Amino acid sequence: MAAIEFIAARKSYGASIAIHELDLVLPPGAFTVILGPSGCGKSTLLRMIAGLEGISGGELRIGGARMNEREPKDRGCAMVFQNYALYPHMTVAENIGYPLKVGGVRRAERQARVAEAAAALGLDALLDRRPGQLSGGQRQRVAMGRAMVRRPRVFLYDEPLSNLDAKLRVQMRLELRRLHEQLGATSVLVTHDQQEAMTLADHLVVMRGGRVEQEGRPREVYAAPASLFVAGFLGTPAMNLLPGAVTPDGAGLRLEGGVVVPLPLRLPAGQAVTLGIRPEHVGEGDLEAEVALVEDLGASLLVHARLAGGAAMALHRPAELAPARGAALRLGFDTARLHFFDSGSGQRIGGEGGRGASPAGAGEAARRPALLATT
Amino acid sequence: MQRRATFRSPWLPWMLVLPQLLIIFVFFYWPTGEAFQWAFTLEQPWGGGREWVGWQNFAEVFSSQHYWSSVRISILYAVATSALAIGIGLLLALFVDREVAGSRGWRLALIWPYAIAAPAIGMIFRFVFDARAGVFSLFNAMMPGLWDPSLNGTHALLMLILAGAWQLVAYNFVFFLAGLQSIPRGLNEAAAMDGAGPLRRMRDIQMPLLAPTFFFLVIINLTDSFTNSFGLVDIMTAGGPARATDLMVYKIYSDGFKGLDYSGAAAQSIVLMGLVVALTFIQFRFVERKMHYR
Numbered sequence: 001m002a003a004i005e006f007i008a009a010r011k012s013y014g015a016s017i018a019i020h021e022l023d024l025v026l027p028p029g030a031f032t033v034i035l036g037p038s039g040c041g042k043s044t045l046l047r048m049i050a051g052l053e054g055i056s057g058g059e060l061r062i063g064g065a066r067m068n069e070r071e072p073k074d075r076g077c078a079m080v081f082q083n084y085a086l087y088p089h090m091t092v093a094e095n096i097g098y099p100l101k102v103g104g105v106r107r108a109e110r111q112a113r114v115a116e117a118a119a120a121l122g123l124d125a126l127l128d129r130r131p132g133q134l135s136g137g138q139r140q141r142v143a144m145g146r147a148m149v150r151r152p153r154v155f156l157y158d159e160p161l162s163n164l165d166a167k168l169r170v171q172m173r174l175e176l177r178r179l180h181e182q183l184g185a186t187s188v189l190v191t192h193d194q195q196e197a198m199t200l201a202d203h204l205v206v207m208r209g210g211r212v213e214q215e216g217r218p219r220e221v222y223a224a225p226a227s228l229f230v231a232g233f234l235g236t237p238a239m240n241l242l243p244g245a246v247t248p249d250g251a252g253l254r255l256e257g258g259v260v261v262p263l264p265l266r267l268p269a270g271q272a273v274t275l276g277i278r279p280e281h282v283g284e285g286d287l288e289a290e291v292a293l294v295e296d297l298g299a300s301l302l303v304h305a306r307l308a309g310g311a312a313m314a315l316h317r318p319a320e321l322a323p324a325r326g327a328a329l330r331l332g333f334d335t336a337r338l339h340f341f342d343s344g345s346g347q348r349i350g351g352e353g354g355r356g357a358s359p360a361g362a363g364e365a366a367r368r369p370a371l372l373a374t375t
Numbered sequence: 376m377q378r379r380a381t382f383r384s385p386w387l388p389w390m391l392v393l394p395q396l397l398i399i400f401v402f403f404y405w406p407t408g409e410a411f412q413w414a415f416t417l418e419q420p421w422g423g424g425r426e427w428v429g430w431q432n433f434a435e436v437f438s439s440q441h442y443w444s445s446v447r448i449s450i451l452y453a454v455a456t457s458a459l460a461i462g463i464g465l466l467l468a469l470f471v472d473r474e475v476a477g478s479r480g481w482r483l484a485l486i487w488p489y490a491i492a493a494p495a496i497g498m499i500f501r502f503v504f505d506a507r508a509g510v511f512s513l514f515n516a517m518m519p520g521l522w523d524p525s526l527n528g529t530h531a532l533l534m535l536i537l538a539g540a541w542q543l544v545a546y547n548f549v550f551f552l553a554g555l556q557s558i559p560r561g562l563n564e565a566a567a568m569d570g571a572g573p574l575r576r577m578r579d580i581q582m583p584l585l586a587p588t589f590f591f592l593v594i595i596n597l598t599d600s601f602t603n604s605f606g607l608v609d610i611m612t613a614g615g616p617a618r619a620t621d622l623m624v625y626k627i628y629s630d631g632f633k634g635l636d637y638s639g640a641a642a643q644s645i646v647l648m649g650l651v652v653a654l655t656f657i658q659f660r661f662v663e664r665k666m667h668y669r
Binding site for chain 1: 566
């Protein structure tokens with residue numbers, strides 16, 4: 001098992017910077033998911049690990065050894081591409097066996113290893129087909145087989161599930177996780193789908209604009225987002241974010257519309273602060289609201305309500321208690337579940353959020369000093 | 376996206392395509408019809424009508440020893456020229472596709488030769504390969520009799536092949552480069568991750584995926600070598616020495632317009648046309664269908 005370390009690594013194309021100076025450790029043997037909106041540099045990061053993009057500055061280490069100058073094939077990485085990149089002129093067996101063929105493995109052993117990989121992925125019956133004759137999910141498996149067969153130290157996945165339909169995506173997600181557990185190699189997956197990230201990751205890295213916004217265990221990142229960006233990006237439906245200002249006595253937050261929420265800590269009077277609360281944490285209380293729209297999610301309801309003063313608020317309700325549109329609600333927040341962010345800088349205020357640096361069992365990586373927190 | 380022009384008058388569309396149809400008719404169908412007519416008739420010696428002779432012209436052509444030697448030379452020329460032009464075109468395209476330094480400039484430079492008229496190329500190559508001037512006069516001075524296309528038939532044919540190939544390389548290069556650039560980048564990257572070096576990737580990934588382009592070019596090159604070599608032959612060797620470069624297309628001209636055997640020449644041109652039609656048929660029937668993946 002090999003850790004992947006970025007030490008002050010940079011990537012720029014001429015004047016435009018894709019990855020700002022980056023210090024990041026992806027723990028060995030873990031399933032790391034790099035999450036971010038398109039254009040945040042996450043794919044570039046993956047391709048830097050693979051060796052498909054050069055590194056403009058700093059260092060990349062895999063398993064402790066410097067990788068900057070090594071060819072892709074010498075890094076011990078295998079990659080599954082977004083469009084699978086299967087060789088259209090080769091059969092499934094030839095596709096899976098190609099890395100071994102190039103590596104000079106004897107025919108008999110090659111066939112045995114291809115058969116082994118095919119069996120693990122349920123591809124036995126398809127070995128003689130060409131990629132053009134396969135469905136999306138099957139192509140995906142072939143791409144994974146081609147990656148597996150080399151027994152690499154590191155698996156790299158570049159949005160591998162984004163071309164599949166919703167049902168297949170969930171199924172392949174499970175399979176990816178199962179394979180990871182079976183193979184025990186370090187896996188890195190890039191995605192813009194936060195649900196995929198939450199479910200797959202041992203270690204979650206949220207990126208934005210070529211920098212790491214937050215990293216840690218998915219649960220920790222979800223429970224204590226380090227910034228407004230992470231808070232809004234992670235979770236469906238998104239966290240409710242309500243702008244406001246600290247009251248003159250510094251003990252409360254006056255939301256737009258006049259509602260005052262008590263602050264758990266003292267803040268300078270007048271500071272612009274955004275309150276965050278996840279829809280599942282909105283309970284009953286004495287805040288007046290009116291139902292604007294109800295979405296039936298099947299297992300539960302998602303209620304879009306409007307607070308007195310106009311601020312919008314989404315909340316979950318059990319499926320049985322469907323409120324009518326226009327009905328009056330009385331909402332309340334569990335103060336322990338509230339998040340506060342500086343509206344100007346977007347940084348989290350108070351709580352153990354920080355950069356997800358909760359001491360409880362966070363990987364070695366999570367204990368590294370925060371990148372963004374220092375800026 | 377369906378864009379269809381609609382015309383109010385039923386005549387307008389026909390009027391618009393008329394010039395093109397006229398050109399095709401005057402310069403293609405009409406001469407072809409005339410050739411057929413000549414091929415099956417014989418002209419009276421001092422004019423005064425033609426006489427229908429059936430297959431007699433063809434029988435005469437096929438029983439001629441010179442004709443068969445011309446066919447042999449033509450096939451040799453076509454195969455050698457195509458092989459050389461395709462090989463070099465592919466090699467150049469592979470290198471330019473790898474974005475070697477200055478490949479943008481090379482790309483432009485490599486496309487130009489196709490725009491040069493055959494007689495101009497013939498003229499240049501005639502000077503280049505002249506036994507009594509330039510580089511080869513120097514070699515001949517060192518080793519007398521080493522090179523003389525005006526006396527040695529093999530030398531003459533070789534010179535013709537080189538000139539023909541030089542002209543076709545540019546054309547092939549353009550098609551190969553387009554073919555290479557239509558191969559998804561991901562495939563190359565995947566192969567790189569799988570451990571294949573640049574040469575291995577060319578062999579295992581790029582060449583097989585270029586197969587449709589390759590076979591298309593084989594047919595085009597062969598056809599072109601059979602039909603378009605007149606300009607080169609006329610300028611460089613005029614069929615000589617001793618009929619050593621008397622390609623089919625040149626023989627049609629020399630028999631018809633120099634030997635004044637219109638009927639024999641017409642029969643020969645029908646045979647050549649049949650050959651080109653056959654090649655085109657192979658192209659559409661087998662190659663186009665089989666060579667596509669996905």
